Amino acid sequence: MFCSKILLNMETAKRKILVVDDNADFVGLVRRLLENKDFQVSVALDGKTAFEKVLSDDPEMVLLDLKLPDLPGEEILKRIKEINKDIAIVIVTGFGGEQVAVDLMRKGATDFLSKPIDREVLYSAINNALKIRDAQIADRNFERYPTLERFFPFLAHEIRNPLHAISGALAIIRRRTDLKDEILDQSIKIIDEEVQHLNEFVQECLNFVRPPNRVHFIEIEMNDVLSVVMNIISHIFESNANKIKVIRELDPALPKIVANYEEIKQAFLNIAKNAFEAMPAGGALTIKTCCKKKSPTHIEVIFSDNGGGIKPEDLKSLFKPFFTTKLRGTGLGLAISRRIIVERHNGKIQIESEEAKGTTVKIELPIGLR
Numbered sequence: 001m002f003c004s005k006i007l008l009n010m011e012t013a014k015r016k017i018l019v020v021d022d023n024a025d026f027v028g029l030v031r032r033l034l035e036n037k038d039f040q041v042s043v044a045l046d047g048k049t050a051f052e053k054v055l056s057d058d059p060e061m062v063l064l065d066l067k068l069p070d071l072p073g074e075e076i077l078k079r080i081k082e083i084n085k086d087i088a089i090v091i092v093t094g095f096g097g098e099q100v101a102v103d104l105m106r107k108g109a110t111d112f113l114s115k116p117i118d119r120e121v122l123y124s125a126i127n128n129a130l131k132i133r134d135a136q137i138a139d140r141n142f143e144r145y146p147t148l149e150r151f152f153p154f155l156a157h158e159i160r161n162p163l164h165a166i167s168g169a170l171a172i173i174r175r176r177t178d179l180k181d182e183i184l185d186q187s188i189k190i191i192d193e194e195v196q197h198l199n200e201f202v203q204e205c206l207n208f209v210r211p212p213n214r215v216h217f218i219e220i221e222m223n224d225v226l227s228v229v230m231n232i233i234s235h236i237f238e239s240n241a242n243k244i245k246v247i248r249e250l251d252p253a254l255p256k257i258v259a260n261y262e263e264i265k266q267a268f269l270n271i272a273k274n275a276f277e278a279m280p281a282g283g284a285l286t287i288k289t290c291c292k293k294k295s296p297t298h299i300e301v302i303f304s305d306n307g308g309g310i311k312p313e314d315l316k317s318l319f320k321p322f323f324t325t326k327l328r329g330t331g332l333g334l335a336i337s338r339r340i341i342v343e344r345h346n347g348k349i350q351i352e353s354e355e356a357k358g359t360t361v362k363i364e365l366p367i368g369l370r
């Protein structure tokens, strides 16, 4: 099975959450809900035990009730952050506690929930908080990069924090607003979409400068990676996916390659996305894999679409960061793919295109690491 190591890791590495609340019934209920979703849960009924559990269980996230018998919520939040600033904290409040919760979001809490808590709202708040935590940790891993690229994480941090506050405030507005008012509903949706767009842009910038991680090189089957990529693509392009015919010419005898699975997946996702975006009215995408005959140490992957093609004068700029001809493009997709394929995997990427006819992207990757 391809990438079995990755799957194994995902299965074994349960995410750890500490639930802090003095109401034992509530704690029991939340524990069951979270264990059902495969989280590793520990609990504390007061502030003192919470600190002990933070030290002993090393949680990634704390669900923190504000009204505890021994210490005020703000004090607990502050001390947990002092022990480990990477712990995401989601505040749980009773009726009327929202004002304090909003205040605590300025002091490092990631989100808040009001009791009684709906199961789906709980899951989505937790997943969101963990995502934000992971992104913040990733933001810090860039020390060895040249000046311009070191600027990205700084920028990302400065953009993400206010975005995060906007999302939080928007969630409150949503809960308290009459969404039958169509204009208001539309306006909220616009803010939400634009915040999401900016978040994705920041993530793309960070992907671009992410340092290489040799530890994650494993044996992967390219045909399987491509299936995963196309599956993701069919979700992204849900509405017009059936207008595009995907023809697979995959060599069943393709040798495995040693590569970073996540990076390779990202590189091909960017390429496949471009092909789909080039065929808004439909078309065909052929994906071919083969072992290079002249150079049996390499595999070859070819994406050919019959979309709008690329202007001759644009061909030389395709791999430049921020080069885009799209209204909402970041222009980082191919720059990231090139960096992954060429710089991190010693491969090659080449693009040929004819306007109004279509585009062919050829990728070569070495089977073993050099």
Ligand SMILES: Nc1ncnc2c1ncn2[C@@H]1O[C@H](COP(=O)(O)OP(=O)(O)OP(=O)(O)O)[C@@H](O)[C@H]1O
Residues within 6 Å of the ligand: 204, 270, 274, 275, 278, 305, 307, 308, 309, 310, 318, 323, 324, 325, 326, 328, 329, 330, 331, 332, 333, 334, 335, 359
């Ligand atoms: N298959 C393709 N067909 C036509 N044009 C393409 C294709 N692939 C890339 N391009 C051109 O190359 C440009 C750069 O692509 P790149 O993926 O780097 O950025 P983008 O798609 O514009 O934005 P994003 O960051 O969202 O990927 C595109 O804007 C487009 O003009």
Ligand SMILES: [Mg+2]
Residues within 6 Å of the ligand: 270, 273, 274, 329, 333, 334
């Ligand atoms: Mg793109």
